Amino acid sequence: MHPAILIHGPTASGKTALAIEVARKLGGEVINADSMQVYRDLQVISARPTEEEMDGVPHHLFGYVDAAARYSTGEWLEAARGVLKKLQRQNKHAVIVGGTGLYLLALTQGLSDIPPVPDDIRAEVKQISDTEGADGLRARLAPHDPDLAERLGTGDKQRLARAYEVWLATGRPLSDFQTERQPPVLKDGEWVGYALTPPRPALYKKIDRRFEGMLMQGAMAEAEALVARNLDPELPAMKAHGMPWIAAFVRGEISAEEAAENAKRDTRRYAKRQFTWIGRQFPFWPRIPSPEIGDRMRVIFALYREIDTAHTEDYA
Known part of the structure; x- marks a missing residue:
């Protein structure tokens, strides 16, 4: 089997576009590892790739869960296991991408078997x-x-x-x-992980610009539809980046300006926590600081051709 390629990084760091390009070069398929992009109701707010952005590359585990569900890491792990088995049988490359570090940690190190909380x-x-x-x-x-x-x-x-x-x-x-983890789905030697670590000032500016673009591309309509359903505000989907503030604006509780500024601030703080997670949980993953997709591709394939030695011709 080909080792799976795992791509992690903070929000707005360009993970999606990179994963699609890597999968296209290898004739592989993309698997989502973002806990918000699983929700079908959050196309814009979660920055889920559009059909146009996917550009014919098969994608899995995107937009298949209703916002009323409390989707767990364990449920995602079982779904990812099924997709990986299918791709292995077909001798295809799996490119697993997302900003939810817990998903990737569970995939490669095993999941703690914690009983559900009433x-x-x-x-x-x-x-x-x-x-x-x-x-x-x-x-x-x-x-x-x-x-x-x-x-x-x-x-x-x-x-x-x-x-x-x-x-x-x-x-x-x-x-x-x-300390009582289940065996990992991907064992040592069956995967290689990369962490995107672009310069923070530029990333924070990109986060602000992206949120402004989301507002123009339908984020408000998504929030209005969810608020109309009277969903529990503690549901994961209702806590997506920016969602609590947009929902507060929809309900008439705050101004549009306050909603936008608070959402941007919270998303920047989340990105900062993602950098911290990478440092603590994935200390040995190769870092790719360059924001340029060409540089990122070169780093990925320079290492990957050494690991997937039986198929080096794929990366020429």
Whole structure:
């Protein structure tokens, strides 16, 4: 089998276009590893590639989940496993691309088998999070999972909430589950990963421009349709980058200018956290700082031809 090519990087770093070009050169297919691009209701807001951008390259796991679902990493992993088996049988290259580092971590290192959290506990922890913030969550978590409580920063409010949910639901620290991983879908030697690390000032400007373009390309209509469905604001799809602020504007709670500025700010902060994730979780992945697609292709194939030694003619 050909080793899978994994492409990770912060939002707006050009992952999609690069993955399509790599797959086209190899006659391969693209698999989504972005937790928001799985939702069919978020074509524009999640920057999911259009049919025109796909340009005939087969794509998998894009836009196939309803926004009302709480789609999990485990569900994505099983879906990705099925696509990978199919491509392996066909002797095709798999190009796996996305900004959700947890998906790629689960794919290559295995997934922790954590029981589902009941809705009442989820609601309880949300109330604590809203009223006490990250510091309150940390104080509650620390007696039960001190190592994780110390490791998570105040910007990790969502992960602190998740850890406290797991403790309340199971009576066991989340860190216990994290050491009991299932075998990975892709074992060592069956994949190679690349991390895009473009210069941050230019990336942040690109994030701002892209969000402005989304507003003109239909992001507002997507938000209006979701707000009209009265979906739980805690659903993953309702927390997509910019979605909470656009929804607040649709409901008449804030101005368009405030919605846009807050959405841009939050997305820049998310990109910063993605850089941090790459440094901590994927320390040995080759970095590609150049924003130019030609440079990126050269780096990818220079390494890939050494790994996929049985098919070096594919990369001439």
